[in-house]
Amino acid sequence: VGALGGKIVNVKVSDPLGREIQAQYGIAGDVAILEMASASGLPLLKVEERNPLLTSTYGTGEMIMDGITRGCRKFLVGIGGSATNDAATGMLQAMGYRFLDTDGNLIENCCGERLEDIAEIDESQVPIAVKESQFTVACDVDTPFCGPEGAAFVFAPQKGADRAMVKLLDNGLASFARVIESK
Numbered sequence: 489v490g491a492l493g494g495k496i497v498n499v500k501v502s503d504p505l506g507r508e509i510q511a512q513y514g515i516a517g518d519v520a521i522l523e524m525a526s527a528s529g530l531p532l533l534k535v536e537e538r539n540p541l542l543t544s545t546y547g548t549g550e551m552i553m554d555g556i557t558r559g560c561r562k563f564l565v566g567i568g569g570s571a572t573n574d575a576a577t578g579m580l581q582a583m584g585y586r587f588l589d590t591d592g593n594l595i596e597n598c599c600g601e602r603l604e605d606i607a608e609i610d611e612s613q614v615p616i617a618v619k620e621s622q623f624t625v626a627c628d629v630d631t632p633f634c635g636p637e638g639a640a641f642v643f644a645p646q647k648g649a650d651r652a653m654v655k656l657l658d659n660g661l662a663s664f665a666r667v668i669e670s671k
Contacts, residue, residue: 489514489521497558501527501550504543504571506597513551519562520555524548525569528578530647533571538648540573540640540657541601549582556617566626573600573644573657575633575664584614600644603660606667634661 489496494516503509509532514521525531527547530538552563572578577587577598587595588608595602611619632638640649640657649657 489516492516492519492521494519494521497554499551499554501547501554502544503532503547504528504545505533505537506544506546509547511547511551513555515555515558515560518560519564520552520558520560521564522548522551522555523566523568525566527551528572529569530571531569535648538571539653540571540644540647540649541653542599543572543647544574544578544597544599545570545572545576546578546582546598548576549579552579552618553582556615556621561617561621563621563623564626565623568627571647573640573647573649573661574598575603575661577603577606577664583618584611586610586613600657600660603657604663606664609667609671633665634658 494514496512496514498510498512500508501511511526513526528545555563581598587598587606588610589595589605590607595605631642638658638661640654640661644654644657
């Protein structure tokens, strides 16, 4: 942010468990520079609160939407240190995406344990500014979405998942991948 002559802004968002917190991100011109951990990170939770079945990236989406209201259309998002394993569905919900189950019912509060319930993605309420925006994800790993080397098996234990939770999360990621692929 400093190198680009930008500024730091503060915004109220939801933490991984939905509580209101103050987060920060940077703006340089029309570029927002976000660290996912600022809204959805492990340090925001007590050790006993860590549960990737229940945590959500909704607050990260709220930061993005704040950037959109400030005129940003390019987003650089660092994804390290998150407390979540929701495949960014919480973030997408905050950005106007809606997730429906097999009966067409809206899934509220997307989180890791709800991934297997998602049967359809509704983009009808996504603002045009979101669709016109560019997103670059910054990360230092190359991990598959799901499977034995995937996100749940590699990262969910540090987020509080036991073996049964890891399997449930991985099944959810695989199910959600099929929904994405069918789009």
